[in-house]
Amino acid sequence: MKIFSFIGTFAVVGTIFTACNSDSNELYGEGSVVFNVSADEQIVDSRAAVQIATPDTLIVAAYKDVDELYKSIKAPLTEGVAAPFEWIVASNTYNFVATNNLSADQIYAANGGRGEAWFYASKEMTVVTGESFDIDLTASVKNYKVTIEYSDDFNVLENCVATLYTASASERKIEYPYGEDAGDAWYNAGSKLCMDLSFTYNGVKKSKHYGDVLSALAPEGIAQEGYWYHLTLTPTVASGDISISVSSTIEQVNGGIDVNPKS
Numbered sequence: 001m002k003i004f005s006f007i008g009t010f011a012v013v014g015t016i017f018t019a020c021n022s023d024s025n026e027l028y029g030e031g032s033v034v035f036n037v038s039a040d041e042q043i044v045d046s047r048a049a050v051q052i053a054t055p056d057t058l059i060v061a062a063y064k065d066v067d068e069l070y071k072s073i074k075a076p077l078t079e080g081v082a083a084p085f086e087w088i089v090a091s092n093t094y095n096f097v098a099t100n101n102l103s104a105d106q107i108y109a110a111n112g113g114r115g116e117a118w119f120y121a122s123k124e125m126t127v128v129t130g131e132s133f134d135i136d137l138t139a140s141v142k143n144y145k146v147t148i149e150y151s152d153d154f155n156v157l158e159n160c161v162a163t164l165y166t167a168s169a170s171e172r173k174i175e176y177p178y179g180e181d182a183g184d185a186w187y188n189a190g191s192k193l194c195m196d197l198s199f200t201y202n203g204v205k206k207s208k209h210y211g212d213v214l215s216a217l218a219p220e221g222i223a224q225e226g227y228w229y230h231l232t233l234t235p236t237v238a239s240g241d242i243s244i245s246v247s248s249t250i251e252q253v254n255g256g257i258d259v260n261p262k263s
Helices: 002-028 104-108 152-156
Strands: 030-039 058-064 066-078 085-090 090-098 120-125 132-141 145-148 158-168 169-177 184-188 193-201 204-210 228-237 243-253 256-260
Touching: 030 058, 030 120, 066 090, 085 090, 090 132, 090 204, 104 184, 132 256, 145 158, 152 184, 152 228, 158 184, 193 228, 204 243
Parallel strands: 030 132, 145 228
Antiparallel strands: 030 085, 058 066, 058 090, 090 120, 120 132, 145 184, 158 169, 158 193, 193 204, 228 243, 243 256
16 A cells, blocks of 8 residues: 555656656747837838838737748837837747738738738748847838829720739739729739720720730839839820830839839
8 A cells, every 4th residue: 555655656746847847848948039120211202292101010920830820919110110029939940020911812902902012021030949039120012003094185085994913913903994093003013914905996895905014114024012103004096006104103222112203
């Protein structure tokens, strides 16, 4: 009977020791990360009436194993800069992200489907046990914006609608009807911009496809992140054909955004 009692006592002590040892390992297997988070400062060009507002808040997130969200918080910005803050995280390799929206679908669903500026920065880092790391995340605009303007002599055509879409996401088509405020929209950077144009000329319905509407500025029609493109559509009265002129009013420079009007 005493033997069994001794074995039971030993088992309890062993359990307690194992639990303490487990807690010790968990604490030992952590490191700290100090975050310095900001968004690129935006410059306003009054001539082009261009402005991209810096977000008031960025979401800071840590991903492990490619797409597994480990942790996230909202970091308020003051004049584009968040107060430094520290995380204690389990030792691992992470992709740290700062953005105004973690979901690209939500970015492009905003503003009636026309999207909004998507600020984003990411950096991969391995957090080692017992060590502290500094990480700088400066979020810049990773998509691009397009505006459409119809020239004054467009009244030679009827029922004219321009539809823009990117070759990499053709299911997301945005219409710009003539005679209304066509407005603007944001698109995925690094993709070719296409346009389908439908109109009636001399009572005959016509349609045209343009597979590279940014060729005047962007190499191979590939739009760059952080740019603002302006398209002007002009009809050729004699034939009903449409010419497209392209200008850029915002150019990304050294990781930030600067104003650079082009003719």
